Amino acid sequence: MSRRMKTEYGVFAVVLAVLFVLPLTGAASDNAMRIAFNIALYAVFAQMWNLMCGYAGLLSLGQQMFIGVSGYATAVVCTSYGMPFVLGLLVSGVVSALLALFLSVLLLRMRGLYFAIATWIVSEMIKILFTGWKLVNYAGGMTIRVTPYPTLSQQFMLILALAAASFLLVQAMLRSKIGLGLAAMRDDPDAAAGLGVNIFKMKTLCFTVCGFVTGIGGSIAYLNRLSVFPNGAFAIDWTIAIVFAVIIGGTSTATGPIVGAFVYVLLFNFLSRYAGYSNIILGVIAIAVIVVAPKGIMGTLQNRFKFELFSSTRPSLD
Amino acid sequence: MAQAVLQGILLGGVFAVVGIGMSMIFGIVKLANLAHGEFFILGAYLSMLFAGQLDISPLLTLVIVVPLMFVAGYALQGALINRVLGMGDEPPLLITFGLSFILQNVLLLIFSADPQTLKTTYQLKTIVVSDSLIVPVLYLVNFIVGALVILILGLFLRFTYTGQAIRAVSDDNMAASLMGISVKRSYSIAMGIATSTAAVAGVVIGTTFTFYPYTGSEYLLVAFGVVVLGGMGSIPGTLVGGLVFGLARTIGSQVFGTNYQMMIGYIILLAMLMIRPQGLFSK
Amino acid sequence: MCAEPLLRVEGVCAKYGDFLAVAGASFEVPAQSIVSVIGANGAGKSTLMDCIAGVHKPVSGRILFKGEDITGLSPNGVVAKRLALVPQGSRCFTRMTVEHNLLMGAYPKHARAGRGERLEKVYELFPMLREKRKDLSGSLSGGQRQMVAIGRALMSAPELILFDEISLGLAPTVIKDIYQRIRAINREGVSVVLVEQDVARSKKTSAYSYIMLRGEMVLSGPSKELDDEKVKNAYFGVR
Known part of the structure; x- marks a missing residue:
């Protein structure tokens, strides 16, 4: 580990520790805690979407399928069977990962755009299935009953831990052989395949990891929301918010998803007082960013000041 | 069943449009316009x-709606999408995605989420x-309108300089x-x-089914299905x-009942994407 | 005093990304002549032609056509000045018939009047195209596609045509045939720039030759007077 990396991870650990202790001090209001919870939640989702789109070249418009399935898995495990939340959490992750693994076989051979649409279609199909499924109470939705119900502070710690873990996981993946393969694949897929990079295997791994972590995030999200309905759970709005966060923060950057989640949640919170207009304003901001600064906040800053936080590029690749 | 087949064929003429x-x-801009469904539903609201x-x-x-929508599309391409072409595949796609979101919310703001229909004397x-x-x-009537649009x-x-x-x-x-x-002007016209x-x-x-601001995304998938099945830029393919x-x-x-009415379409579309994403009518 | 040349290229530089593909190239084409630009693969010839035709924007330098500055004009602007490019690899509209391809050549406003007669002339020059006029150009052989591309360029009633590696990948007999037609086109008063890797053939056809290396013209002179040994050295960059 280089000296610079040591400093970066040192700062990361300190910030994390401070955030972790924050709710224990009681200094933060409930409202602030809710905002913090959402930032961490979207940081998880954005991190996973960035792993897919920013590094593995898989533009997914179907993240809502993992979130929705997890919401329901949590409801079934915890409410219908009265199991502890930990189990709901694990089942959510595993079910989402299996869903991703299964879909890998079907979807990963498709090129960019087709993959994007296919993930969306699959989400719509799952929504239709859930709407007609007795076990999950058709379109009527389910409540999520967890006893003992964790406090908001505990929920925040949980999602914060997941956010930190997902960040470190993506970093570790990018620094490993997988990262090298992904970089080669992005530069020239044919050449990478010729060099023996198993593109399919690598994409499957990214997609499955994405399913697993997004699923766990979805489970915590629904723990917080207390009820789950097919229309909301499988709404494309989830993906819209995630894509917004990553675009604003900066695609293919390590810290972009976190910065983006911050900006998105704060902006969303701020704009919520302009009911009806808030989504329109968010959409306009997103488009403006794509046109003016397509690399997002972190990408633009890194280009201008010639630095890269948590750089995963190896000198040998340059 | 014969009734369903007949209605399916007549509806198909509209789906082709x-x-x-x-x-x-x-086919022309090499872009999947994710806001296509919103333009579709915007037409219904304008007509209303x-x-x-x-x-x-x-x-x-239509005499008013069509020219209005033409200008809107032309301006959108010229002012926005043409700017980000050449920046890779993702930016233009994400712009249309953002646009779809904006339009949906604008419609929601103006017309509320209430379901609407366009009333006709022959309904x-x-x-x-x-x-x-x-x-x-x-x-x-719908089928005839659809067929006319495709014919025109x-x-x-085929026969105008601009078209060629x-x-x-x-x-x-x-x-x-x-x-x-x-090239850019051709993109805008397209x-x-x-x-x-x-x-x-x-x-x-809109004269046939109820619609609300979110209906657009449902029909985006129909549009996409038609494109994938027919092959991009092929008129006969689009009809099929x-x-x-x-x-x-x-x-x-x-x-299967109305809840599942889109299911078969989705399955066909997914199967096409897996087996023959270039469509049935492309080489 | 010498007459003003039809085309004058002055110190054009052009980049592909960060790579300087054309590094200050200058050359001239006198009216009604055939000039060849010879160079190895990667010498920057195609990029230079693309700059003249307006497909690629040069970073510096000037391009004068009929005394007018056409630097940085859009491709449609350049065509309207009656300068046409037959691009590398013919680039026919493969999903259109041969005749529609040719008619597309007459798309510029100035070329629409009299396009019927010009079409007839193209068919006289290439009788094969008349036979195949209803066929999709995608179904033709490489040489036939080049003929479509040449005919298409002629349809815009140009005063100068740039031929970018017209012989690339074609059989020697086909190349010979196409070169004959190019000379015929020149006899009708159309000036010609031949961009080639093949030294012997382009030297033989042209009145004046330029040798291009690493984005610059390193040697030039009347084709007949150019010493073969010197041309070879310039071509490969041997000093």
Whole structure:
């Protein structure tokens, strides 16, 4: 580990520790805690979407399928069977990962755009299935009953831990052989395949990891929301918010998803007082960013000041 | 069942129009316009607005809606999308994604989430063919409008300078520019055509089914299905794609109930994406 | 005093990304002549032609056509000045018929009048195209596609045509045939720039030759007077 990396991870650990202790001090209001919870939640989702789109070249418009399935898995495990939340959490992750693994076989051979649409279609199909499924109470939705119900502070710690873990996981993946393969694949897929990079295997791994972590995030999200309905759970709005966060923060950057989640949640919170207009304003901001600064906040800053936080590029690749 | 097949075919003519603009943009600009569904539904809302204000039939409002939507599409392409072409695949795609989100929310703000329909004088009339087969006049009119749109578009692309220029651009845009064709202007015209045909489809569908601001995304997937099935930029392919999706919907709804009416269509689309993403009618 | 040349290229530089593909190239084409630009693969010839035709924007330098500055004009602007490019690899509209391809050549406003007669002339020059006029150009052979591309360029009634590696990948007999037609086109008063890797053939056909290396013209002179040994050295960059 280089000296610079040591400093970066040192700062990361300190910030994390401070955030972790924050709710224990009681200094933060409930409202602030809710905002913090959402930032961490979207940081998880954005991190996973960035792993897919920013590094593995898989533009997914179907993240809502993992979130929705997890919401329901949590409801079934915890409410219908009265199991502890930990189990709901694990089942959510595993079910989402299996869903991703299964879909890998079907979807990963498709090129960019087709993959994007296919993930969306699959989400719509799952929504239709859930709407007609007795076990999950058709379109009527389910409540999520967890006893003992964790406090908001505990929920925040949980999602914060997941956010930190997902960040470190993506970093570790990018620094490993997988990262090298992904970089080669992005530069020239044919050449990478010729060099023996198993593109399919690598994409499957990214997609499955994405399913697993997004699923766990979805489970915590629904723990917080207390009820789950097919229309909301499988709404494309989830993906819209995630894509917004990553675009604003900066695609293919390590810290972009976190910065983006911050900006998105704060902006969303701020704009919520302009009911009806808030989504329109968010959409306009997103488009403006794509046109003016397509690399997002972190990408633009890194280009201008010639630095890269948590750089995963190896000198040998340059 | 014969009834479902007949209605499916008639509906297919309209679905083909839903998809034809998407297909053009796909073939010419090489872009999947994720806001296509919103343009479609915007057409229905505009028609509702003008039909109410001027007290005319929804079909007559096309005289205003079509040029209006053409200008909107032309301006959108010229002012926004043309700027980000050449920055890779993702930026233009994400711009249309953002646009779809904005339009949806604008519609929601203005028209609320209430379901709407466009009322026509012929909506309940039928032509009885036999005991088991009746032709709803509404579906028949829709089909005729759809067929006309496709016919006019086909003639335009074949016999006008502008139409030929668009075809040339779709074939090889560098060579087309050497012929003195402005590629970006052709893109804008194509987008104008795409948005106005989508609006026609929206008006026609609006007379038949209820719609609300979110209906757009449902029809985006129909449009996409038609494109994938028919192959991009192919007019006969688009027609076949439309028919398949129309049939899938009416038969699906008959066999599995309305909740699952889109399921067959989605399955076909997914299967196509896996097996033959270039469509049935492309080389 | 010498007459003003039809085309004058002055110190044009052009980049591909960060790579300087054309590094200050200058050359001239006198009216009604055939000039060849010879160079190895990667010498920057195609990029230079693309700059002249307006497909690629040069970063510096000037391009004068008929005394007018056409630097940085859009491709449609350049065609309207009656300068046409037959691009590398023919770039036919493969999903259109041969005749539609040719008619697309007459798309510029100035070329629409009299396009019927010009079409007839193209068919006289290439009788094969008349036979195949209803066929999709995608179904033709490489040589036939080049003929379509040449005919298409002629349809815009140009005063100067740039031929970018017209012989690339074609059989020697086909190349010979195409070169004959190019000379015929020149006899009708159209000036010609031949961009080639093949030294012997282009030297033989042209009145004046330029040798291009690493984005610059390193040697030039009347084709007949150019010493073969010197041309070879310039071509490969041997000093």
